[in-house]
Amino acid sequence: MSIRFYGFWRSLAAYRVRVALKLKGLTYEEIPVNLLAGHQHDPAYLAINPQGAVPALIVPGVSQPLSQSMAILDYLELVYPTPALMPTAPEQRARVLSLAHVCASDGHPLVVPRVRNYLQNTLHLDEGTRNAWLQHWTLQALQTYERMLSQSPQAGRYSHGDHVTVADICLASQVTGASLFGCQLDSVPKVMAIYQELLKLDAFAKSAPQLQADAPAPSKN
Ligand SMILES: N[C@@H](CCC(=O)N[C@@H](CS)C(=O)NCC(=O)O)C(=O)O
Known part of the structure; x- marks a missing residue:
């Protein structure tokens, strides 16, 4: 039995896990949870992830499903250490995690479906205002990331030297969101130069939302 990965084609958190699974060379089955249709709230899915969100990961031999993309990335790093996506030195790890969390903890949470639904259905913000919100917070995180890259001699081909790290996975998820919005x-x-380098790697190129099996067919117009 292979790893079961619950995701959704345009979920940025699921994207992070999809890239990490591919970088680690792991075999997995992706099971789409249609967030637009509200399937994250189905009792059967809540039994897997009580948060009602993707990603979730069921790993053979692990007693409970794993949730939260950063926790899943940490798990994968510990159990499948090659190739390493985190430096080992404490100071280096702190820098990589700091960059990663600008995207995963500060930028991304402001644009998830439950926030968008609240803006639309409870605050009754019109579409233009909602889009301005999505663009503002998504770009703000990337501009913070850009300043952090500018101020550090440790930035290289990728966010941290010339090895792909968890920071790059989070950068790519945030740029993916920026494209969607x-x-x-x-x-x-600087962010975009790194993103272009990342796209040369299959794990990133093949994780793009529009390439996922549950993505809608492209419009013919
Ligand atoms: N911090 C969580 C975020 C999980 C999350 O909110 N995922 C979104 C998709 S990117 C989701 O499933 N949202 C469902 C909802 O908001 O109703 C993580 O990194 O895994």
């Missing part, structure tokens, strides 16, 4: 990305050239 139509952000202007001219103000983050």
